[in-house]
Amino acid sequence: MPTQQPITPPPQQVPPPPPLPPQQRRKGTGIRPWLVVSASGNSHLEAVGKHLIMRRTGLPARDLRILDPGLSYPSTILSRERAIVVNLEHIKAIITATEVLVLNSKDPWVVPFVRDLECRVSNLNEGLQNRSDATAEESLRFLRSRHSSQLFRRSTSESPEAEMLQSNGSGSPEDTGDMQIKGAPKALPFELRVLEVCFQSVCMSLEAETSTLEQEAYPALDELISKTSTHNLQRARHIKSRLVALFGRVQKVRDELENLLDDDVDMAEMYLTDKVFNLQVEEDMSKDIQEKDTNSFELDGESDEDSENNKSSSGRVTGFKPNVEELEMLLEAYFAQIGGTLNKLSALREYVDDTEDYINIMLDDKQNQLLQMGVLLSTATLLINASIVVVALFGMNIKISLYNSAYAQFWETALGEIGHGQPKLGTVPAELEETKQNLQNARKEGMTMSNCLSSLREELDKTKRELQKMKAKEAWK
Structure with missing residues (x-):
């Protein structure tokens, strides 16, 4: 008998996943x-x-x-x-x-700097071109003298006269390599002109912030001196925090200018145009030297070595020293300007410190007044307490009419309380009435206090005995 195979349901069609949204291309890092x-x-x-x-x-x-x-x-x-x-x-x-x-x-802070930079740079082209032409002529003359000195040294290296000339520094054009190129115009190159615009923008910005802070600080501090309040103290605290932050920024700019002025190497490195131009001139001269000296293998090899050394150098001709006096004068001018701004902030800082000292003196004076008032109040309280003690001591012998009332009032109250505590005794016996009558008679007759007290004790004893008898009778019944 054939086996029936189980009927499998048809596979369900799974809908395709929705298309992914197009991913935007990520921008390059640091762009x-x-x-x-x-x-x-x-x-x-x-x-x-x-x-x-x-x-x-x-x-x-x-x-x-x-x-x-x-x-x-x-x-x-x-x-x-x-x-x-x-x-x-x-x-x-x-x-x-x-x-x-x-x-x-x-x-918004950079827009004025950019506008001034574009204006300054556009006026620089003509002067910079003239300076480049003059520098090129001087550089070519310098390189030719340097090359001729090398030829002279190689041709006479074996003669003692050459050694004497080289040692004395005369008869050889080598000493021209230590001289600076003179006769160039005073126009600043592109990079120094841009540095000047940067320094000018920063100094003007810091000067404007300093002036604004001065206009706000001095009236606020004067008002604080005249009226010390929470609002004025809050304003002074805010002004001092701004002053400290601005002072640190100005001090940092001044220190940076001072470091540049102290380092001639850094100032020389800033002459980028001269370095690029002199590197170009030296490469051209190296090519000319190689073309002229093809007949001499040794000379050709030495010129190749000179060319390689010049290419691996920092772009400056050996012995060429830029005239850093122009940059030094530029830095000194803005160093003096930023120093003036720093002096203003220092004066404002001293005024703030003086105001703080004055406020502290005023607070100390108020504190002394409060302490003096506290001492006076303590002294007055001590005197009042002493007078109260004296009055209390002497008040013990003062006669008070309240205590001159009849003695019977006390005994009536005391006996009434006793009677209230014995509700089963019934009415007050007749002996109490007799005691009362005797007390009144004794008071009328002018008995002394001792006799009255003794009679009262006797009457009380009698009364106690009568009460005990009555209690015994009731207990027996």
Whole structure:
């Protein structure tokens, strides 16, 4: 008999999953809008990533972290091989020999700086071109003299006369290598002009904040001196907190300028245009030297070595020293300006400290007055208590009419309480009436107190005995 196979239900059709929403492409990490201002004065926005900035400017990643808006870094100026990193207050920029990259260009504090920067850079082109031509001529003359000195040294290296000439420093053009190139115009290069705009913007911003704080602080402190209240103290506390924060910011900018003035190497590193230009000139001269000296294998090899050494150097010709006096004068001017702002804040800080001392003196005076009042009240209380004690002591011999009433009133009250405590005794016996009558008679006859008391004791004894007899009779019944 064939076995019946179980009938399997048809598979249910599962609906396909809904399509996933299109995912937006994630932006590259570290991409931020930078305002790029070229040396010609043109400006445009670029969304540039961190790695592209590093390749473009030759800066390491740790230097770019200083410009991160999400991190809090103090005011800093870093001079690197191909760029200058500026982090001064609201200005975060990277300066190269041909352009400047500004971060947060839409910030209301940065907009005036960008406008001034574009205006200054556009007026720089003509003067910078003249300076470059003059510097090029001097650099070519210097390199030719350097090359001729090398040829002279190699050709006469075996003669003692050459050694004497080299040791005395005469008869060889080598000593021209230690001289600075003179005759160049005084126009600042692009990077120093941008630094000047940065310093000017920062100094003006700090000066404006200082003036605003002075206009608010002095009237508030004067009002606090005239009237010490909670509201005035709160205003003074807020002003002091703002003063401390602003003082620290100004002090940091001043310290940064002072560090630059003390380090000639950092100032020389800031001449990016001269470094790039001299590197170009030296490369051109190296090519010319190689073409002219192809007949001499030894000379050709030495020129190749010189070319390689120059390429691996920092972009400066050996013996070429930029004229840092221009940058030094620029830094000294803004150092003096920021020093004046710091002096204003120091004067305001001293005024705040003097106001605090005056308020503390006033509070101490009020506290002394309260202590004096407390001493007076304590003394008055002591005198009153002493008088009360004296009155109480002498008041024991004062006659009071309240105590001169009849003695019978006390005994009536006492016996009434006793009778109330014995409800079964019935009425008061006749002996009590007799006692009362005797007391009245004794008072009328003028008996002495001792006789009265003795008679009262006897009457009380009689009364007690009668009461005991009555209790015994009732108990017997």
